[in-house]
Amino acid sequence: xxxxxxxxxxxxxLNRPGGRALMTDAPSGPMIGLSxxxxxxxxxxxxxxxxxxxxxxxxxxxxxxxxxxxRLEYTGTGKELFIGTLVVAVAVFAxxxxxxxxxxxxxxxxxxxLGAAVQAFQVVAILYLVNVGVYRALRYRLSRTRWRxxxxxxxxxxxxxxxxxxxWMLLTGxxxxxxxxxxxxSLTRRLWGEARFGDAAFTFTGRAGELxxxxxxxMAGMVVAVAIVVGSFAAAGGAxxxxxxxxxxxxxxxxxxxxxxxxxxxxxxxxxxxxxxxGDGVPDVVTGPPLSPLPFLxxxxxxxxxxxxxxxxxAATIRFLFNxxxxxxxxxxxxxxAGSLFALAFVNLLIAAASLTILTPYTTxxxxxxxxxxxxxDGEPDFAAIGQNRQAVPGSGEGLVxxxxxxxx
Amino acid sequence: MGTDxxxxxxxxxxxxxxxxxxxxxxxxxxxxxxxxxGRVRRVxxxxxxxxxxxxxxxxxEVTVTCIAAPDAxxxxxxxxxxxxxxxxxxxxxxxxxxxxxxxxLAWAVGGIVVTTLVLVSLPAITALAARLLPPSVxxxxxxxxxxxxxxxxxxxxxxxxxxxxxxxxxxxxxxxxAGLEATDPxxxxxxxxxxxxxxxxxxxxxxxxxxxxxxxxGPDDVAGVLAHEIAHVARRHVTQRAVRDFGLDLALTATTxxxxxxxxxxxxxxxxxxxxxxxxADEAAVTILAGxxxxxxxxxxxxxxxxxxxxTDGGPAHRSDGEGxxxxxxxxxxxxxxxxxxxxxxxxxxxxxxxxxxxxxATEWAALQTICEN
Numbered sequence: 001x002x003x004x005x006x007x008x009x010x011x012x013x014l015n016r017p018g019g020r021a022l023m024t025d026a027p028s029g030p031m032i033g034l035s036x037x038x039x040x041x042x043x044x045x046x047x048x049x050x051x052x053x054x055x056x057x058x059x060x061x062x063x064x065x066x067x068x069x070x071r072l073e074y075t076g077t078g079k080e081l082f083i084g085t086l087v088v089a090v091a092v093f094a095x096x097x098x099x100x101x102x103x104x105x106x107x108x109x110x111x112x113x114l115g116a117a118v119q120a121f122q123v124v125a126i127l128y129l130v131n132v133g134v135y136r137a138l139r140y141r142l143s144r145t146r147w148r149x150x151x152x153x154x155x156x157x158x159x160x161x162x163x164x165x166x167x168w169m170l171l172t173g174x175x176x177x178x179x180x181x182x183x184x185x186s187l188t189r190r191l192w193g194e195a196r197f198g199d200a201a202f203t204f205t206g207r208a209g210e211l212x213x214x215x216x217x218x219m220a221g222m223v224v225a226v227a228i229v230v231g232s233f234a235a236a237g238g239a240x241x242x243x244x245x246x247x248x249x250x251x252x253x254x255x256x257x258x259x260x261x262x263x264x265x266x267x268x269x270x271x272x273x274x275x276x277x278x279g280d281g282v283p284d285v286v287t288g289p290p291l292s293p294l295p296f297l298x299x300x301x302x303x304x305x306x307x308x309x310x311x312x313x314x315a316a317t318i319r320f321l322f323n324x325x326x327x328x329x330x331x332x333x334x335x336x337x338a339g340s341l342f343a344l345a346f347v348n349l350l351i352a353a354a355s356l357t358i359l360t361p362y363t364t365x366x367x368x369x370x371x372x373x374x375x376x377x378d379g380e381p382d383f384a385a386i387g388q389n390r391q392a393v394p395g396s397g398e399g400l401v402x403x404x405x406x407x408x409x
Numbered sequence: 410m411g412t413d414x415x416x417x418x419x420x421x422x423x424x425x426x427x428x429x430x431x432x433x434x435x436x437x438x439x440x441x442x443x444x445x446x447g448r449v450r451r452v453x454x455x456x457x458x459x460x461x462x463x464x465x466x467x468x469x470e471v472t473v474t475c476i477a478a479p480d481a482x483x484x485x486x487x488x489x490x491x492x493x494x495x496x497x498x499x500x501x502x503x504x505x506x507x508x509x510x511x512x513x514l515a516w517a518v519g520g521i522v523v524t525t526l527v528l529v530s531l532p533a534i535t536a537l538a539a540r541l542l543p544p545s546v547x548x549x550x551x552x553x554x555x556x557x558x559x560x561x562x563x564x565x566x567x568x569x570x571x572x573x574x575x576x577x578x579x580x581x582x583x584x585x586x587a588g589l590e591a592t593d594p595x596x597x598x599x600x601x602x603x604x605x606x607x608x609x610x611x612x613x614x615x616x617x618x619x620x621x622x623x624x625x626x627g628p629d630d631v632a633g634v635l636a637h638e639i640a641h642v643a644r645r646h647v648t649q650r651a652v653r654d655f656g657l658d659l660a661l662t663a664t665t666x667x668x669x670x671x672x673x674x675x676x677x678x679x680x681x682x683x684x685x686x687x688x689x690a691d692e693a694a695v696t697i698l699a700g701x702x703x704x705x706x707x708x709x710x711x712x713x714x715x716x717x718x719x720x721t722d723g724g725p726a727h728r729s730d731g732e733g734x735x736x737x738x739x740x741x742x743x744x745x746x747x748x749x750x751x752x753x754x755x756x757x758x759x760x761x762x763x764x765x766x767x768x769x770x771a772t773e774w775a776a777l778q779t780i781c782e783n
Contacts (some may be wrong), residue, residue, distance in 0.1 A: 018567075028515070032513065036508070036513060036520055040516050040519045044523060059463055063464050147480060148427050149422045149423075149424045150424070150480070198427055241656060271645050272712060383426065383428070383429065385426070387426050388424060388425055388426065388480055
């Protein structure tokens with residue numbers, strides 16, 4: 001710009017309150033109160049209020065997040081989420097559900113091939129749309145976020161992204177998960193490469209190689225955990241355990257299959273003779289050595305090992321995502337470790353469980369605090385050079401992730 | 410500028426770039442003005458056109474925008490000027506973040522009360538809803554479920570003539586005693602599985618497995634089991650359970666999402682109602698047997714037999730090792746702990762201790778035991 005700034009040159013200096021460019025001052029008490037309020041109103045409205053509940057949680061969290069000392073704004077409304085869901089329910093979900101019925105009908109009226117094809121098409125369509133929904137959900141949230149009045153944004157409808165993501169889903173599935181780091185790197189680049197703050201673009205430059213080290217360590221951990229479980233069950237006479245569990249002997253079952261196996265297993269009598277109560281010459285149940293506790297003890301070791309491996313990889317992924325993300329001159333930096341991430345996740349799980357998930361928004365607050373503590377922004381961007389976002393703004397949002405249940409916040 | 414003008418400091422973003430400038434602001438009688446160098450009036454926003462920007466309130470700052478420039482943001486800093494603006498344009502007052510203190514308590518208590526009400530009234534609601542399900546729909550659904558049972562347990566049905574005739578006669582007496590109308594759908598099936606079990610399906614299908622017939626000490630054991638299953642049908646437990654599961658699913662998904670905790674909560678609640686149904690069926694069974702003029706005191710002992718693997722005629726005793734474990738498993742089982750059921754049945758049977766006739770004659774019983782030998 002050539003004209004002198006009309007308000008003088010006293011640009012607000014970039015604040016780093018407490019030395020941090022990114023921080024949150026969200027208070028716990030009001031968030032807990034908000035969680036209860038959301039919960040009650042959602043029950044009373046049989047779930048209808050959930051759109052407004054989500055919105056006011058986001059407004060709370062966004063407005064308590066500060067970048068360079070200034071707050072983010074969330075400008076979305078519950079009505080937009082509601083309409084987004086309604087549109088998808090009518091225009092997408094209903095036809096797909098109808099396809100399901102059609103395929104059932106075809107199968108039952110003697111056209112199994114055609115029926116299976118229709119069903120396959122329905123499944124493929126749903127998987128594709130879920131991936132499109134991920135793109136569109138981010139786009140909606142970005143378009144409803146402002147800082148200093150400047151909007152974030154994202155172009156495009158997500159249709160091509162959905163195709164790529166679906167393709168990666170297949171590829172990763174076929175290779176039994178070995179391509180997960182590649183998938184993460186590629187899709188994140190495509191997703192965040194389209195994101196904007198004003199007219200400044202985000203860029204993601206992460207290469208999968210960085211993530212593979214952690215990936216293989218985590219895989220090793222998982223393999224060891226599974227081996228421990230399998231090995232100890234095999235050692236304890238796995239065949240006998242399985243056979244005994246198949247004999248569901250509980251009286252007067254009403255068709256459910258949640259019977260306690262324990263109160264229906266006759267055990268071998270003391271002489272070690274196979275019981276044959278009804279005397280028809282056929283043994284009543286396959287007997288074997290009594291169930292030793294070893295297989296179950298192994299779970300005490302294997303489950304934490306498995307979970308730690310997952311958390312280890314998750315922490316590496318978070319570091320990978322932030323460390324390679326840029327916005328113009330701003331570089332992000334994340335210092336997330338597996339231990340602290342595990343502690344966060346574990347306590348969040350306890351809180352959610354103890355409150356029967358009423359306090360889930362509060363756990364989101366804890367996660368926000370954690371991230372703001374671990375993530376930092378480096379660089380001195382020239383904000384005067386960033387213009388307002390002029391992209392078309394989606395009218396409503398998140399219908400796809402809402403209907404296909406792929407949303408987390 | 411008039412005497413009722415307050416001047417203070419602020420930060421301003423014009424919404425065209427991400428720049429933010431320190432400015433002087435003036436709160437006048439009818440407008441909020443941003444002043445440029447030399448106190449030139451750069452931006453004039455009528456007070457009535459001001460809108461709050463959603464930031465959590467605290468006394469020393471307020472952020473506003475104007476409907477004519479929705480991308481612009483102006484933050485006033487300093488108690489004097491903030492106070493002046495709030496007095497002149499109260500619509501821009503920041504709203505508190507979330508309920509605290511008494512408000513929080515009120516919301517929490519309200520939530521708990523409502524949830525309790527819903528759970529308590531659920532049986533009545535689902536009973537009503539189940540009654541509204543058209544019998545034709547239930548019959549079709551029941552036929553489908555039975556078809557799946559056949560898929561699992563094999564396509565053969567036990568239909569040996571004499572045995573089946575004996576069974577039908579017995580079942581007929583029990584059905585009348587249970588108050589089943591001729592129009593109520595009801596079909597009895599015997600399947601050649603060695604499992605010791607019997608169950609009721611939607612649409613009035615009752616399935617008895619051969620293993621149970623073989624394990625019974627006499628026809629009254631079988632009559633007890635049949636009475637229990639017929640009670641399920643007469644009280645429409647199966648349909649009610651399906652409606653209730655669906656309703657619970659709907660209600661709890663709405664409030665708690667479909668995450669893992671929601672699933673567990675749903676299961677626990679559903680199982681609690683299942684156990685209520687079983688208790689009710691046990692009580693009704695005794696009433697039905699007595700009403701049909703049959704012995705009503707064999708259901709408890711037969712339950713004990715089936716779970717402890719012991720015949721009450723003095724055969725070899727095999728105590729189930731799992732009985733202790735079964736105690737703590739009650740909460741996750743669909744049936745109240747068997748010991749509890751046996752105790753309750755024992756008490757109920759006391760009133761009918763030596764009354765009633767044997768369910769089947771010796772010939773009929775012999776025929777029933779060979780029903781699966783075609």
